[in-house]
Amino acid sequence: MEQPTTAFFVRGPQPFTRLVFFSILSLVLMGVDARLHYLTEVRQGFMGLLHPLQVAANMPGYWYRQTVEYWQGHDAMLADNRRLRIVNLQQGVDLQRLRSMEEENMHLRQLLGAVQEIKQPAQLAEIMNVDRDPFTQRVVVNLGSRHGITTGQAVADGMGVIGQVTRTYPFSSEVTLVTDKSLAIPIQVERSGLRAIAFGHGRDNIIDLPYLPTNVDIQEGDVLVTSGIDGVYPPGLAVARVTSVERDSDLTFARIVCEPAAGIEQHRQVLLLKTPLVAEATPIPDTPAVTTPSGKAPAQTAKPKPSAPASATAAPAPSTPAVLPAPPANGGT
Numbered sequence: 001m002e003q004p005t006t007a008f009f010v011r012g013p014q015p016f017t018r019l020v021f022f023s024i025l026s027l028v029l030m031g032v033d034a035r036l037h038y039l040t041e042v043r044q045g046f047m048g049l050l051h052p053l054q055v056a057a058n059m060p061g062y063w064y065r066q067t068v069e070y071w072q073g074h075d076a077m078l079a080d081n082r083r084l085r086i087v088n089l090q091q092g093v094d095l096q097r098l099r100s101m102e103e104e105n106m107h108l109r110q111l112l113g114a115v116q117e118i119k120q121p122a123q124l125a126e127i128m129n130v131d132r133d134p135f136t137q138r139v140v141v142n143l144g145s146r147h148g149i150t151t152g153q154a155v156a157d158g159m160g161v162i163g164q165v166t167r168t169y170p171f172s173s174e175v176t177l178v179t180d181k182s183l184a185i186p187i188q189v190e191r192s193g194l195r196a197i198a199f200g201h202g203r204d205n206i207i208d209l210p211y212l213p214t215n216v217d218i219q220e221g222d223v224l225v226t227s228g229i230d231g232v233y234p235p236g237l238a239v240a241r242v243t244s245v246e247r248d249s250d251l252t253f254a255r256i257v258c259e260p261a262a263g264i265e266q267h268r269q270v271l272l273l274k275t276p277l278v279a280e281a282t283p284i285p286d287t288p289a290v291t292t293p294s295g296k297a298p299a300q301t302a303k304p305k306p307s308a309p310a311s312a313t314a315a316p317a318p319s320t321p322a323v324l325p326a327p328p329a330n331g332g333t
Helices: 015-036 040-112
Strands: 122-130 138-141 154-156 161-168 173-177 184-189 195-200 223-226 238-246 255-260 269-273
Touching (some): 184 238
Antiparallel strands (some): 122 138, 122 269, 138 173, 154 161, 161 173, 184 195, 184 223, 223 238
């Protein structure tokens, strides 16, 4: 009697059957993940487990790139170091002259009895991310309300004005750039002293000067600086440079296009300027009246108000008949 022989290797389904099964299973899992997002946590778990392996696999390439960058940048760093030393010496000389000019300016202000200029302290911040909305020009910095940041503060870098703080969070703040169409800055043409309002254009990273007549005194290459009349931006900060001026006789206004002076898309560190406090105005000697910051005249406490109405010639009281004689009875003059 023959016994059935058993196969040495147990054979399962056919390879084609396995291919069809796993293909259908893959399609089902992809559909469920796309519709219901059931596999999001599973994917994040696998990525967390595979992260050490990814780091270990990228280490040889990382060290190779670091070595190449070190040797390539060594000579460039030495040249930049020598150049920056020369620039530092030149700026040191200019700074000494600037200090002497500031002292002279302060002395002249004291002689003229003018109010001293209020200095604005600043805080160094770093840009965390950029708004992805193509219709807005905003960035987020790593300082917020916990660090004393308030809405309305001006933001600048080493080359000029970047924008203004428009929204604050506990540990971050949102800065609207000068190229955003919702931001306006009072400016002044450095060459002619003309004052105007600059508006952001939007996506083109340019600044417009609208509502100026065609015969306005503006030329290509003029530098626009902050006028300081709004109390937010200190005067003299660079805002933009005029790149083109189109004058059409058929149009009422000229089309003036400017390029921002600050490195809006280049630098990562910015300065957040504190909003200047309104100082109490000190009265100048021999000044007839002083107005308060609220715009109302203060109450007069030094002299009591006279009962009779005052005139320009300071008429005496009615008790002195020698000065004000009675008119004649016959109506003569």
